[in-house]
Amino acid sequence: MSITKKGSFPEWYQSVIFDAKLIDNASVKGCYIIRPQAVAIWNNIKNELNKRIEEMGVEEYIFPLLIPQSFLEREKDHIEGFAPEVAVVTHAGGSSLKEPLVIRPTSETIIHSLFSKWINSWRDLPLKVNQWANVVRWEKRPRAFLRSTEFWWQEGHTAHATEEEARNEVLQSIMMYEDVIQNRLAIPTIRGKKPDHERFAGAEETHTLEGCMGDGKALQMATSHLLGVGFCEQFSIHYRTKENILMRPSLTSWGATTRLLGALIMVHGDDKGIVVPPAISPVTCVSILLKGEDDLVEIEMKNKIALWNKKTEKNFLLDTSYEHSIGERIYHWEKRGIPFQFLFGKKEMDNGIITIKIRDNGEKITTTEENIVEILEKLCDEQQKRLYQRALNHQKSFLYATDSFNDIMKMEDEKFFIISWCGCKEIIKKIKEPGWTIRCFIDENKHKEMISDIINMPCAGCKEKIGKATLVARAY
């Protein structure tokens, strides 16, 4: 690959996702086909999220794809946020529809209309639902995985008796995402709250996790919204307390999408292709068998792999595509990001020796076959940690605390600016011109060290009020 990650990041990203056969273009602009290696990684991410969502006491539902247009219009902010993005069905079954139907851009309105039916008494609360679904938002500037017209996600929706409980759910969700993204995807994130103008349409608070991509641009990795009681009026959601008083429950919603696949590629990928952290790789280790003199070596190897697959929770795969050169075969699996390769021939088999090639640092180590399961366990752990640490160092190299707003205006390179900001509107417009956006008010408890230089400083915009630690970056 002559295009390098450092040299031309956008071209590198495009070439990696097509070369590693993660994706293909669909015939409708902004839509894509997700191919097996990417689907398998996504399924692993889904499983990791789903386990934790179930532990939060959330139940899985399937809600419909189509929403009457009038539903979207019930919530003023919501329709303003989504109207320009929706795809509308006007004809069906051979005739035109009385009321147009919208393909869900998100399911708040459909789910709230059901909450109104399902919630009557305090006994019905909390009500916690989740669905895995495709949604459609018409993208003007689509980009594979990151901003596609159709995308796949999980959307959680909950209703609680008190705002305190709802706030707790919002935090629990964002921390659940943080756990999966940091500990499985090996991507460090910065947690914070979106400023008013960047909030989800209709939400009181939007919590976000911001990741630092390979080029220093920010990516919103997952969000969790406190909707409060705002949607309750439009959808008549009420419950009776133990004392028989009619109250509005406090609502939340939270989601993570196939965009995480894009983040994974942009953060860990290198000039050879993608790099998949062992914790979420569909295949842990591929054994590349050299063509031997007899078939016995292949049979023996198959047995070994069956044994390893049984003994461990890892996934071992055998490559016997002898028709390709050994170099082609090594590159094939490297491109697809498989964490480890075993190189194997009759000689190695006879001597009980394995050469392990490690994806992320390219190192080769030779070991005896005896303790291979334990060794691989350790190597997985090390690669997982190394990927996280490298991504964290990368993120840190972009952090730039400043008390001057002019620094941002002057800067041409990508940066993760940490500034003090009170929320004054002036600054939003000014930084928009050179392409900067306010990512979030940084969580001050979680990121003490990161914000230490600017905490309690006057706002870099108005220079009057004391500002809050704020992350400013260019973003996807």
Add this chain to the structure above:
Amino acid sequence: MSITKKGSFPEWYQSVIFDAKLIDNASVKGCYIIRPQAVAIWNNIKNELNKRIEEMGVEEYIFPLLIPQSFLEREKDHIEGFAPEVAVVTHAGGSSLKEPLVIRPTSETIIHSLFSKWINSWRDLPLKVNQWANVVRWEKRPRAFLRSTEFWWQEGHTAHATEEEARNEVLQSIMMYEDVIQNRLAIPTIRGKKPDHERFAGAEETHTLEGCMGDGKALQMATSHLLGVGFCEQFSIHYRTKENILMRPSLTSWGATTRLLGALIMVHGDDKGIVVPPAISPVTCVSILLKGEDDLVEIEMKNKIALWNKKTEKNFLLDTSYEHSIGERIYHWEKRGIPFQFLFGKKEMDNGIITIKIRDNGEKITTTEENIVEILEKLCDEQQKRLYQRALNHQKSFLYATDSFNDIMKMEDEKFFIISWCGCKEIIKKIKEPGWTIRCFIDENKHKEMISDIINMPCAGCKEKIGKATLVARAY
């Protein structure tokens, strides 16, 4: 429940699916919300199918929801089959589209357009893809699970170098469905081929599994289609053989849908609610704890359940909803079809005794706690077999072999007629009036006994040619 399965089947079905909270109505006609217990069963069915699909060497893809209308029009039979059923997006992103987009009613056209790109040489074959997706077909007479406007399914699509290989894939797929439906869902099926007028739009052959529902009506449980080379012309799908000759590959497609949930309910359900076979029940056994004098019993019980869940692959659940009466609690779980209930109090705990209530036959047995894991294993096996046998007896009671076409015209009750038919068109029209449909030409090898009375008999329609064993029934 005063509505009985025997007395008024359609009302019974409606009341069961709503009472057991499997489903709710959506705001768009013909669309439904699938609720947690039904989603959990569907997820188990998915897992059972997916395991087998993977073993067939099929890879999972995600294909787009929206298809340009022109794609559907490329295949004449295909467009005729689906045009009256599609939902059409004419507006998106705030303006009208140049070319309308269709919400996929099935994905042949989109996948074949990709096959044309992905298949070049014999090395690219066989190509086997599968996706789990929602599809939309505008239903005039929707019915929950059985015939909903939006439904969820798995669709497999394959391309092979030879027709023989494709035929083999078609058979392997239908047998894979048979395995899951018979051995997991405990539903006996009749395997056969659809006659010309009932085939999938554009297919050369459609293989089907027909199930006998609680009321004696037939339900098409899964289908597998030999598409052959017909679609190749329209989508320019070709490959070069080893000898560099340009050939058309032979295509197949096969699918199973959320309709299987409807079948499960209609076959096994009773007047108390649904009955879920142990092999696919999300919960194997619910332990209903009676309110004791102290909390220790509850803690002890929780520990036991944690241990059982660890020791076995079954799923044990604890019900501590003391606020409801014991009768309500038992009924709650019966309605939802959980295979076993443990009834438990301090007395039982002290004596190490468990009373097990069995869902399908209502029997109660008392046993010591010691060998509970082994006992439950045996009880699961027995209940699974009993459900299958009962369904098989039920199916048999509807079978009715006849050499006279008049028998069908006279019959008012539901029947599974086995007749000899040569394919002559006369008969199709005639039986349509009283509501009968030709389900399939029965697989003569598989169902030797079933067809023994009419094999090699003259066609019951034209009385001239020798007919094939044919299943005729009223159907969903």
